[in-house]
Each structure stands twice: as structure tokens, then as C-alpha cells.
Amino acid sequence: MALCDYAICHKCEGKAFYDANISDPAYCATWDPEEESDPIGIAVLCAECNKTYEAIIVLRECNE
Numbered sequence: 001m002a003l004c005d006y007a008i009c010h011k012c013e014g015k016a017f018y019d020a021n022i023s024d025p026a027y028c029a030t031w032d033p034e035e036e037s038d039p040i041g042i043a044v045l046c047a048e049c050n051k052t053y054e055a056i057i058v059l060r061e062c063n064e
């Protein structure tokens with residue numbers, strides 16, 4: 001499977017999960033600039049990085 005068919009781990013840039021069959025417009029908008037939906041926010045950790053790291057949600061700096 002091609003690397004572009006996977007959501008990439010934000011820590012190590014390895015494959016995190018297969019996302020080529022996810023067609024939700026809000027998800028597709030995270031990588032497709034032509035998608036009309038607003039993109040959702042996603043923090044991704046692969047299974048290995050998830051053993052020692054966690055994703056934390058913080059306010060965007062532009063909102064402070």
C-alpha cells in the first residue's frame with residue numbers, strides 16, 4: 001500500500017492507519033484543498049509512538 005494511503009504519525013512520520021477508504025468530507029478536507037467541507041483537526045500517533053507519547057489539544061495561538 002502506498003504511503004499516501006495512510007494517515008501519517010505526527011511524531012515519527014511513519015504509517016499510523018489506513019485512511020484511503022475514509023470518505024467523510026470533513027476528513028478528506030484535512031488533505032484535499034478542493035473539498036468544500038471545513039477540515040477537522042486530527043492528532044495522529046502510530047501504535048509504537050502511542051506507547052510513550054500522547055496527543056494534547058491546545059488553543060490555537062491565533063485565538064489568544
Ligand SMILES: [Zn+2]
Nearest residue numbers: 009012046049
Ligand atoms: Zn510514530
